[in-house]
Amino acid sequence: MKSIRLSFLLFFLFLGNIQAQVLTSPGQTLQMKFALTEAGEPLYLVNLNNQPVVLPSKLGFDLKNDDIDLLDGFQITKTENSTFDETWTPVWGEESQIRNHYNELMVELTQTKTGRKMVIRFRAFDEGLGFRYEFPLQEDMGYFVVKEEKTQFAMTGDHVAFWIPGDYDTQEYDFTESKLSEIRGLMKTAITPNASQTPFSDTGVQTSLIMKSADGLYINLHEAALIDYPAMHLELDDEQMIFTSHLTPDAIGDKGYLYTPAQTPWRTIIAGKKAGNILASRITYNLNEPSKIEDPSWIKPMKYVGVWWEMITGKSSWSYTNDYKAIKLGETDYSKASPNGTHGATTENVKKYIDFAAKHGFDGVLVEGWNVGWEDWFGNSKDYVFDFLTPYPDFDLKGISAYAKEKGVQMIMHHETSSSVRNYERHMDEAYQLMKDYGYPAVKSGYVGDMLPRGEYHYSQWLVNHYQYAIEKAAEYQIMVNAHEAVRPTGVGRTWPNLIANESARGTEYQAFGGSKANHVTILPFTRQIGGPMDYTPGVFEMDVFNGSHVNSTLANQLALYVTMYSPLQMAADFPENYDRFPDAFQFIKDVALDWEKSLYLEAEPGYFLTIARKAKGTGEWFVGNVNGMDRRTGEVKFDFLESGKTYIAEIYGDKTDAHFKTNPQAYEIRKVAVDSNSVLKQFSAPGGGYAIRIRAAGKEELKGLKKLK
Template sequence: MKNTIVLIGILLSISAYSQKLSSPNAELELNFELRNGTPIYTLHYKGKEVISESKLGLELVKDDKSLLDGFEVQEVSYADFDDTWKPVWGEQAEIRNHYNEMSVTLYQPEKDRHIILRFRMFDEGLGFRYEFPQQDHLVYFVIKEEHTEFAMTGDHTAFWIPGDYDSQEYDYTRSKLSEINELFDEALTDNASQEQFSKTGVQTSLMMKTDDGVYINLHEAALKEYSLMNLNLDESTLTFKSWLTPDAIGNKGYLQAPAVSPWRTIMVTDDATEILASSMNLNLNEPNALEDTSWIKPIKYMGVWWEMITGKSSWNYTDDLPSVKLGETDYSEATPNKKHAANTEHVKAYIDFASKHGFDALLVEGWNEGWEDWYGHSKDYVFDFVTPYPDFDVKEIQKYAASKDIEMMMHHETSGAIRNYERHLDTAYQFMNEYGYTSVKSGYVGDIIPRGEHHYGQWAINHYLYAAKKAADYKIMVNAHEAVRPTGLRRTYPNLIGNESARGTEFQAFGGSKPNHVTILPFTRLIGGPMDYTPGIFEMDISKLNPDNNSHVNATIANQLALYVTMYSPLQMAADLPENYKRFMDAFQFIKDVAIDWDESHYLEAEPGEYITVARKAKNSPNWFVGNVNGTTPRKTKLKLDFLEKGKTYQATIYADAKDAHYKTNPQAYKISTKKVTNNSTLRLESAPGGGFAISIIEK
């Protein structure tokens, strides 16, 4: 229930004015101050300053005053809220939304306009945003830059990726804030589309740790009808300043009042597990907007995908054609390259394996005409999303999959041609409905068309939400790759069942990722929502699939199993080839057994870049699953099972690294053991470099 108290209802035109707001547990305290017309805030945790004096405001295009200063306090109101809601799917069956709120209405007399700064304080952090009520003198306006500051109190250790308008697909760098500039060039890796803006620019979610053991996380929530926020570090003051993604002509956003910005979020704690367990990002989003959600279901799937990623097979049907014009190119005259994976018989073999082992769905990429010249040409009409290659029989595959109780998952690669995708969106979704596809993996590889726009600019962000809303009209779930990172919108639109928007497993076939990458992602990318990370790789030597590819998957098999628990997603893929699973069927059993929707989640231990251990209770089930992923240092874990129900006995099946396991030299060394356990039991386990363990705990 929300209770509101209006504290001030008269105009205050004094030179300095301040108000405080505390978290429900009183450990966090915000101090808001209007100093000489400029809004400023500070944040304290357990009595110690964690955000020093930081300014708030926005600079507008063609506005000599902007929304930076010259303000007076018009009104301050306080409220408190405490309620519980049930997500359609998620890490827990119920989520508590508990916060104290302060809203400050600021009046700018020189322009006769006002804005509202709304602050919400949770036990684990602060969210705040700018609000622009309907008024006569602030109606249509263009943002030149948002000038939100986050002033750090020291040279913290940070886990960061380069600030970029188009890509988040980087390995994380661990360094002091003062070292970002020096290490920036080393942190860069090539990608299909990327643009950095500063050698001190980083992306959110930004995870930091102070010298005295306080964890700080900066991010945003409810990003819509606005540009994504990067952060740029002022090295002289160690202050991060917001840096919005521009459009093709350099503007940062076009707003019409009434409007709001996304929430800017600061999480603070001295226990890293509380960052992972937080629902603050979700709670800052609006409730579910869909009346009927019965068609939205978590999915465990396989796919004709990894063999193309590794280069064993191809997306394109032929190697004869230097270019394709849809509707004009005659594929019947082209010679098949015999490497095209999305052919009817091959897909049926995958369907057979997925069905035999209890999977829900199968993804097929490269099924449709146009892959011969899809990439790197800034091509607008690149796909039509409904025309299959000659060797892919849509009707036959639909019939065969239905006979095996397997749903087909659609793939829509846009090649960055968003304008073309929107032209075809209704037809593509109708096609999916006709042939029984209930979910779509959409992709946005390459530079955006219209040319000059960016993946994280306001124009593209509006598109991603438009596509999801349109999909809901057709009862289709969306898993968007290369799109903007999630910021909790899946609460409002739960058919947004997954995203990529980070360096996923595919990069293990493109040269590899750091072995501790998966110990950082839950503290960064996953703060805003689940990731379609595509785990479950058992053959780490990619040259065994493609002799021309010398990449190596930097993980052990036990680590790959643990990802199904530590990397939360309602959309989980068994990404490897069936023939590789057949070699390790005893380990594959965990992937078959592990749940994908949960009643409870307990974060047992965590340190960013080092290790994470998570226990989750399956939805509507007494069974539990535990996962541990480890960084580069061998580690021992003393695992107490006190989260289990008292008085019950369970059978624990433990999938662990063998004593000589190592992500690089011996990644397929694992051991499986079973043990009867209760809530009084303690397990002592060891994790290899790049390793971990996975445990299924089944009630007897």
């Protein structure tokens, strides 16, 4: 292994700056070198502040039914350098302005034997690199099928990684912390049951992957702008510590179908000496195209409650009756069926949630199980499973819409497809029009179960195109999309900001399915959220849930998630009666903002702790969230981000000293102190705990009697 890497390094050393193409970032912090071997193989390497991040790594493709692959035999026939600098305004986000500043190198390669041209475009940012393949319109290359993309990421050592198994159908795994060399031995225990799953290798892992080197460098590997292409996984050669891209296949094993002109998604490498550097990077968004929605004024962040958690925990059901084993839409007469008495989406029950939302200032109410077909929706390989139009007899679609409008609350539609995507596309226009007719501004779509057409996978090119079609079709009807079980996001929310959230990871629902690791939420921002916001559905106050499972979190940790798990769509997931039990803690959920002017990453160590401060857009208030791992810890927050010369009130929601996610999760305390830009807070976090802080301006009268935090 060492000899192979040494030969690569010597190769680049001898090339120097004469034959190698060198690209540096605007601030000169990142350097990328590109060259061809004697065999005409493309190679690149990446350094950050003169520290190796990616060792010399090969680039190219295996093609199907082609004697000559796009791996070697290339000559450099053209290069172009350029620079770009803009500041753009996101529709929603972790900050109100994003700078997009990079230097670019375009390398045109021509394969000597075939005359085929392939362009590799590199963009160097100060904190990382993005690159993609492009195939210009050309006589020698029209249609072609990708057997495998062979992009390499050669690591400098046996890094510590937080990973989930490579899988064509699910990201819903707990993360495993290990060295790269240990992945193979831990894979079997890392693969836990799911409704649909297809793991493919003993050393295959998913992106976004976060790693830490022995000398303290944090590295993230992912992709951006996943459009008309299969999702990328990473296959590890655990002897040489080299990752190679592994694309999701289709039903017959092919990876990608392309025709010129074409381009791949961007492959991204983000690196930093601090973990917070990874979180602060906007490379993923910046590598996506600007918004294609000319007037996005209808896209608005939402805070919502809903008829969901009671179903997840088994208190109520999605289905209306137990009379039928099989349902044929349009033929089954529900008026003759006996109600099962557990159906959650009844008019009476939904009105209770609307009343609760109106009373406490929530924007919306989500209802699952409102439409016919839930009696045999899962596991039957059923094509015509839902019509997304017909309500159950006990759900008054028109009446609910009018009642919500009267109360000033918007309804959120639910479209579970049961992974029958052809059926969803069959009904999509009518379903979205129904939403418009009844005033539903957002839809939560779902893709539970094995894919139909049979043999397809959730992350293949065909399905990636379906998800994109759903987003763009929704935009025609001015509908926001929150997709569950879809492909993990890659910054496409910049181009289509009506993609307001995704699940695409192990969310709160798994706390009712046996629980997630207590440090799970300290990892997700470094992995899943690199590509976009997550509908994690936080806010559970009763940890011993209806079905006997236990939520591995303290109540204070649940509050902190509204700050640390960024999303412009945030749910208060618990039963209304549990919020009524803890009205003082519930106040933070009501107060916390959804859209941000600025975000600061104060303390960060994936798997162990994370503290984020965010300034709310429009109000000037600050919110701080801390989530903690498995060990009790006292963190430190410096309030030097506050405006100098002003005194504020800090409302601190924290764990009591005897709190513990397993044994005492509801032990919290709330206190108010006066703070200014010189104040420093030392705050305790329990195992699986954390704290949440609201910081607001206050007058002299309100500040009287408050202790000043020094």
